[in-house]
Amino acid sequence: MKYLKVIAFTHKQIELKELGKLVICEENLTDKLLQVKTAFGISELFYLATCNRVEFVLITPQVVDRQFAQNFITALGIGLCSDHLDTFLDGACFYEDKAALEHLLRTSCSLESLVVGEKEILAQLRKAYEDCKEAGLTGDCLRMFMGCIVKTAKEVYTNTNISKNPISVVSLAYRKLKDLKLCTNARILIIGAGETNRNISKYLQKHKFSNFAVFNRTVSKAQQLAVDLDGEAFTLEGLKSYNKGFDVIITCTSSVEPIITTEIYKSLLNGETTRKTIVDLAVPNDTAPEVLEQFPVNFIEVHSLNEVAKRNLQERYQELVHAEAIIEENIAEFLTMLKQRRIELAMRQVPEKIKEIRNTAINTVFAEEVQGMDQQSREVLEKVMNYMEKKYISVPMIMAKDILVNNN
Numbered sequence: 001m002k003y004l005k006v007i008a009f010t011h012k013q014i015e016l017k018e019l020g021k022l023v024i025c026e027e028n029l030t031d032k033l034l035q036v037k038t039a040f041g042i043s044e045l046f047y048l049a050t051c052n053r054v055e056f057v058l059i060t061p062q063v064v065d066r067q068f069a070q071n072f073i074t075a076l077g078i079g080l081c082s083d084h085l086d087t088f089l090d091g092a093c094f095y096e097d098k099a100a101l102e103h104l105l106r107t108s109c110s111l112e113s114l115v116v117g118e119k120e121i122l123a124q125l126r127k128a129y130e131d132c133k134e135a136g137l138t139g140d141c142l143r144m145f146m147g148c149i150v151k152t153a154k155e156v157y158t159n160t161n162i163s164k165n166p167i168s169v170v171s172l173a174y175r176k177l178k179d180l181k182l183c184t185n186a187r188i189l190i191i192g193a194g195e196t197n198r199n200i201s202k203y204l205q206k207h208k209f210s211n212f213a214v215f216n217r218t219v220s221k222a223q224q225l226a227v228d229l230d231g232e233a234f235t236l237e238g239l240k241s242y243n244k245g246f247d248v249i250i251t252c253t254s255s256v257e258p259i260i261t262t263e264i265y266k267s268l269l270n271g272e273t274t275r276k277t278i279v280d281l282a283v284p285n286d287t288a289p290e291v292l293e294q295f296p297v298n299f300i301e302v303h304s305l306n307e308v309a310k311r312n313l314q315e316r317y318q319e320l321v322h323a324e325a326i327i328e329e330n331i332a333e334f335l336t337m338l339k340q341r342r343i344e345l346a347m348r349q350v351p352e353k354i355k356e357i358r359n360t361a362i363n364t365v366f367a368e369e370v371q372g373m374d375q376q377s378r379e380v381l382e383k384v385m386n387y388m389e390k391k392y393i394s395v396p397m398i399m400a401k402d403i404l405v406n407n408n
Helices: 016-022 026-039 066-076 082-091 097-108 120-134 140-159 169-179 195-206 219-229 236-240 262-269 289-294 302-318 320-346 350-365 367-371 375-406
Strands: 004-010 044-049 053-059 093-096 188-191 212-216 232-235 248-251 276-280 297-301
Touching (some): 004 016, 004 097, 016 053, 026 044, 026 066, 044 120, 044 140, 053 097, 066 082, 097 120, 097 140, 097 320, 120 140, 140 320, 169 195, 169 276, 169 297, 169 302, 188 195, 195 219, 212 219, 212 236, 219 232, 232 236, 236 262, 262 289, 289 297, 302 320, 350 367, 350 375
Parallel strands (some): 188 212, 188 248, 212 232, 276 297
Antiparallel strands (some): 004 053, 004 093, 044 053
16 A cells, blocks of 8 residues: 555646646557656556546655656656646645545545546546556556445445536536427527537437537538537528427527527417427527517526536535545455455465475375375375365465454
């Protein structure tokens, strides 16, 4: 445990837009990591890079501090100038021993994430480890630590509500839509082709919705999103003449004036009188208040979704105490397992030694007596020796583990 070290650069100390400068190009990643692993005499190593963090996890007896990190990052050849490197080093966090394990567990459980409760970090961490394992950068120590990390994260996500309630406006908006039980061929008009609408479109496409028309001021962006959705693309002006009807409008533009006026809404209805749904994620709203007054509408808007998001986020933070208790339990369990593993490694030569003693006894010390036995007696002797060999191997191992655990 004392050789576990972590160098962490995260969103807590460093601006997100700056963290990207620490990311190592994928095509050079393995070579660079193998190079520094050898150069610094590091036993095991893996590297994690996400939009919120860049971390290096090492197994080494060396002191890992600012000076070590400076030499280490420089040796990676990322191409940082001295000023940038100093800024990163000022924001770096260093962990070792139990604190390093606790940090990795908190990270995998998303307690250290920009958005608490987002599960993506566990998948990212597992992939980073698997990639480094495949490259020959990791070994038995990190294998054990990773087992503890995955087990703990699964327990936190399963046994607490830390990730149960969504806190992004897009996911909340989709849940509201889902509650309306729309058929998958519902006619969906998407007004605006920015990031918010692209994200909610991914939800819709994932859940088999297939009938889309996209409107945007810049028609090329509308076309790009329409191609992804296998839909049609129009300019924003095209709303005035669109006559194919609709079931849902999803709108999010940067306009300071309403896009969906009573005139445009009435035109879009194309004579239909049934209740429609508008998902308005723009600030200010793209929907004129008069539309809601004059027509039957299921209205989902960003203000109410933000209120739900705030409540859900508060509930997630309330779950932190339960998550931290699970982490502490797993650390205690892992420390016991680590002690047992040390016994296993220390006693791994016992089976070979016992086999040597057995072979010497049969083939040298008692060779004549054994040769004088009949076949049945030899078989009985073989069974006795096999039984005793197994016991001589297992009993000392079990006793040693019990003594170590009970004395600590």
